[in-house]
Amino acid sequence: MTLPRAASDALLERMTALHPKIIDLTLERVERLLAALGHPEARLPPVVHVAGTNGKGSTLAMIRAGLEARGRVCHAYTSPHLARFHERIRLAGRLIAEERLSAVLDRCMEANGEAPITFFEITTCAAFLAFAEEAADWTLLEVGLGGRLDATNVVVPRLSVITPVDMDHQQYLGDTLGAIAGEKAGIIKRRVPVVVARQHPEAMAVIAARAERLGAPLHAWGEQWVAEESRGRLVYQDERGLLDLPLPNLPGPHQIVNAGTAVAALRVLGEGDPEAAVSRAEWPARMQRLRGSLAALAGPAELWLDGGHNPAAGEALAATLRRMPPRPVHLVAGMLRTKDVGGFLRPLAAVADRLWAVSIPGEANTLPAEETAAHAEAAGLRAGTAPSVEAAVRAAAAHGAGRVLICGSLYLAGHVLREWE
Incomplete structure (x- = not known):
């Protein structure tokens, strides 16, 4: 919207x-x-x-x-x-x-x-x-x-x-x-x-x-x-x-x-x-469960959103995912060039099955999806790219009733909330 x-x-x-x-x-x-x-x-x-x-x-x-x-x-x-x-x-x-x-x-x-x-x-x-x-x-x-x-x-x-x-x-x-x-x-x-x-x-x-x-x-x-x-x-x-x-x-x-x-x-x-x-307290894009039209594309998979983007946030996200009822975890990630991408992703490699990288729409300082995917592979994640958030969510959800987490940037989180929630 x-x-x-x-x-x-x-x-x-x-x-x-x-x-x-x-x-x-x-x-x-x-x-x-x-x-x-x-x-x-x-x-x-x-x-x-x-x-x-x-x-x-x-x-x-x-x-x-x-x-x-x-x-x-x-x-x-x-x-x-x-x-x-x-x-x-x-x-x-x-x-x-x-x-x-x-x-x-x-x-x-x-x-x-x-x-x-x-x-x-x-x-x-x-x-x-x-x-x-x-x-x-x-x-x-x-x-x-x-x-x-x-x-x-x-x-x-x-x-x-x-x-x-x-x-x-x-x-x-x-x-x-x-x-x-x-x-x-x-x-x-x-x-x-x-x-x-x-x-x-x-x-x-x-x-x-x-x-x-x-x-x-x-x-x-x-x-x-x-x-x-x-x-x-x-x-x-x-x-x-x-x-x-x-x-x-x-x-x-x-x-x-x-x-x-x-x-x-x-x-x-x-x-x-x-x-x-x-x-x-209410605070959007902090492990927020999405239930709008984008979530409908995820089918039986849970869809979550978080704007964390630094190594400490990666650690916090990984700890949060460990505490949740067990489900396969798939990441949709977009990040800025100025961030420690590997530092953010390394803690998540231990709890996620796969990552789909996207470029952040409308953000001049976005890290290209291909570079985010390369950082993810170096961090120990299986990774690929997707042309859009929608395509990434569809690809992640195709793996069944898991948990899809969109993460890596508040700018990406804002795009998601503006367009689909």
Whole structure:
């Protein structure tokens, strides 16, 4: 299904021409535009700022579910979008309306003029403008890339949250865990509490050092709190006591870490319902079962969708598949040139029977299907190519009542959701 073109689409297209680089990390341009707009970032409802490599979106969705269950009204800013840009800006609990989105985009374009600014920077300013002018109890902000120089890092939050840090975006953030963790830890502010998920020791050391240097109270997994699965339940414990909660409704053992992080955040805030946080959160393209027209092509096979794209996500997907009722697993994968394709696919080789590689439709930076297939073969998977997602799903489903997983990129996931769900 092709979505109808809206007025905001033309504005968004114009914004992409203001700065040729998709990613160019600095705060100077966004600070200039926010000043021209009257500093909306200073008028936001209290902010929870979330950074990390994996689990940012899921953790934010759980925090929002916990707050909203107690009647709190939340703004939320996430990226990237999957089917439509409006998904990035949730205004007082609802996706931003087309008329409101067009209005704030237009105001940002007028205030910016022809000055260079990236697409993410100017659209972040638009989100802040919308949030500043609509009443809410909380503003939940997801970092776009990194943290220290991300466009969202112009706020002084009520709480900072850092989800698991792993190797990704090395060309921008550094080629060691310590360097990447340093960029993520850039969201920590002086004397502002920070909740930290389970981390590799190298990353944790960097995060803890920055928190100590800034006098930011640290609430870290394994120190101030812990969360684990026990007898089909999520057991959370911190200095205030123990919570016996249901398992997260978002599937996969990695969601235990995200759920614990969200509960820890709510406990530090003194707000929200921890049980609702883990049982009511919704977040598309994170081991999402598809049931639309594309699923019909899969016949008796289950069809699943996930947007994970780095080695840690590959490990998490493999662990999730191992926990599911046994069925033959077939992968439909499309990835970007900038990703560690082998690192993502190697963990999946142990749980999948075969892979069909596709190029991501409409994405200039897609890895050609033939190259993805070659990486898959090198990782130990039997692999072939398909001319489209539809053809790949049909080919995978021809092997019977197995489990077909479309994976490798949020851009591929967005294509699937736009066209078939």
